[in-house]
Amino acid sequence: MAFNNLSTEIFRKRLLPAAKLIYQQLFPGSQYFDLRPDGERAHVLDKNFGIDAVISMPDGSYVTLQEKYRDNMFLINNAFKVDAPIPDFTQEYKNACGTPNEENGEWFHLTAQLYFYGWSNIVPDFFDEWMILDILKYKMIVYQSGGLHNIGKLQKNRKHGAASFYCIPLRKIKNAIIYASQNLHNTL
Numbered sequence: 001m002a003f004n005n006l007s008t009e010i011f012r013k014r015l016l017p018a019a020k021l022i023y024q025q026l027f028p029g030s031q032y033f034d035l036r037p038d039g040e041r042a043h044v045l046d047k048n049f050g051i052d053a054v055i056s057m058p059d060g061s062y063v064t065l066q067e068k069y070r071d072n073m074f075l076i077n078n079a080f081k082v083d084a085p086i087p088d089f090t091q092e093y094k095n096a097c098g099t100p101n102e103e104n105g106e107w108f109h110l111t112a113q114l115y116f117y118g119w120s121n122i123v124p125d126f127f128d129e130w131m132i133l134d135i136l137k138y139k140m141i142v143y144q145s146g147g148l149h150n151i152g153k154l155q156k157n158r159k160h161g162a163a164s165f166y167c168i169p170l171r172k173i174k175n176a177i178i179y180a181s182q183n184l185h186n187t188l
Contacts, residue, residue, distance in 0.1 A: 083169030
């Protein structure tokens with residue numbers, strides 16, 4: 001199946017306008033540059049450094065961004081949460097886990113400055129909840145905790161690429177959250 005036809009990519013593209021609206025509210029006058037416009041041929045910054053997009057600020061400076069959009073069921077269904085009722089942040093760890101092609105995932109390449117993480121509404125056409133992490137603060141929390149295995153629960157995604165990931169309760173990384181939707185902010 002072509003990358004652009006994957007359900008996760010269709011979902012991402014459907015929600016991208018909503019993410020851009022949030023960025024405009026947070027960074028008025030900024031411009032968003034997606035480093036994944038054609039999907040299959042990932043930009044070197046995306047592939048090797050975990051940078052999905054660049055935001056150009058009105059003064060000409062730049063901020064790098066990683067993004068993840070989650071389905072509403074991961075927000076509302078407590079069965080999908082490590083620390084219910086608070087939702088989890090998921091950090092990809094390995095790709096093709098358990099296969100001869102296993103390789104390091106996003107965690108090992110993540111050098112963007114900010115991480116936008118949002119849970120869609122039911123439709124999905126907007127985000128019910130969202131947050132932006134300061135990635136350096138997030139990584140320092142993980143390192144000071146002794147690693148991802150000490151703050152999250154290892155899971156395996158069997159849907160696309162057999163990736164493994166850690167489900168991390170937001171309360172464990174809340175000091176790295178620099179922006180959040182009002183309800184999420186009040187929950188933490």
